[in-house]
Amino acid sequence: MSEPISIDIWSDIACPWCYIGKRNLEAGLAATASDEDAPQVTVTFHSFELSPDTPVDFDGDEIDFLAGHKGMPREQVEQMLARVTDVAAQAGLEYRFDLLKHTNTVKAHELLHFAKSKGLQHEMEERLMSAYFTEGKHVGRIEDLAALAAEVGLDADETRAALQADEFLDAVRADQAQARAYGITGVPFFVIDGQYGISGAQPAEAFTNVLRDLWAKRGAEQPADA
Template identity: 60%
Template sequence: MPVAAYMSSTTQPIKIDIWSDIACPWCYIGKRKFEAGSGLFAGAGEGRGVEIEYHSFELSPDTPVDFEGNEAEFLARHKGIPEAQAQEMLDRVTGIAASVGLQYDYDNLKHTNTVLAHEAIHFAKAQGKQLEMTERLLSAYFLEGRHVGQVAELAALGAEIGLDPYALTAALESHEYLGAVREDQQTAAEYGINGVPFFVIDGKYGVSGAQEAQTFAQVLEQVWEERAGQPEEVSA
């Protein structure tokens, strides 16, 4: 016969759901700042930790796979602003990225549609390598000038982190994980998420944008302290 037992929920890592796009410069910056913030949080000890899951969000779903032009031209067309203003925006974000150790290379960046990259991340998730694939694709896109809109390139990048390139190619060509991408996007719409990065912490707190590391650490600590005062009932 089941009996009631109580186990402090602080023994479990805090779940972090992150909506992001591979082509979002603030998502990579936000990733680094969150990593720093969660590191500060975990450094306080007593079992503090986080469990991260990424979710798909397309900033520009109408972007062609092979965009003819540079990033400043794309941004100018997308936002309806002069190209010089777009270049100033890119220069600013490049400087902020550098402050967290990321050397963005907009001169060689290949702007592309990211839906296949999201499908590749879901494939990696099924293999237990979602975090590795997300980092690999962000680095490939912003730092290395790799074309993350092409199946062959995505398969090669997947192979670099230990995924089967042939299985990944088959999954991308059949769009096996497109439904999972659309499900993430639907959930984002239900949450009212219209920009990324967006962090949902412990299923109840939303944090928008590339906040400072200390801000993330403070939110995580607040959730941890709230958990400590609310024991979780489980069956035994």
């Protein structure tokens, strides 16, 4: 039996292309699931902060933030968000930038590592992204994060204590250091089997093709009695 293909994803829950990329990867995985020899895959999410200097409670909407952060005219930002919203819709996501509460995401990243330690990282990643991009929920404050954690089956009190103690901050920083070592400057960034990098929210077919090719090569390399 071949070892599963590892997919390590550097992302930020406040990155609109990361949620789209996640959906496209899921669609790519679903397309291979019915293969006679379906690729076996393990997926792990890693921390990347797009705007670490953002305050927890940002005073303004997403247009205010991007116009100030990127120095872009508001009209250009509005056009950019409209395009992202259209692409998200094609991936089955309903982005609500009018509701979105921009915030610092370091605590959300700590929560993802806490969830990983409990075997619920994927569920927590999905819940955070949905809360942020489609529901207009706050994902920067500890109390709000503890409530979202409880929704996926984590203990709210244990979550709160871990976040208050910065219990997983070192794990976040380690992910960021690994990103720098890989030369990752933007997300989403997918590292497959520790050696192949895929940058950006690629279409589902890109993931399907890479996974099938890697799995076929892996099978060909297996000894006859494996």
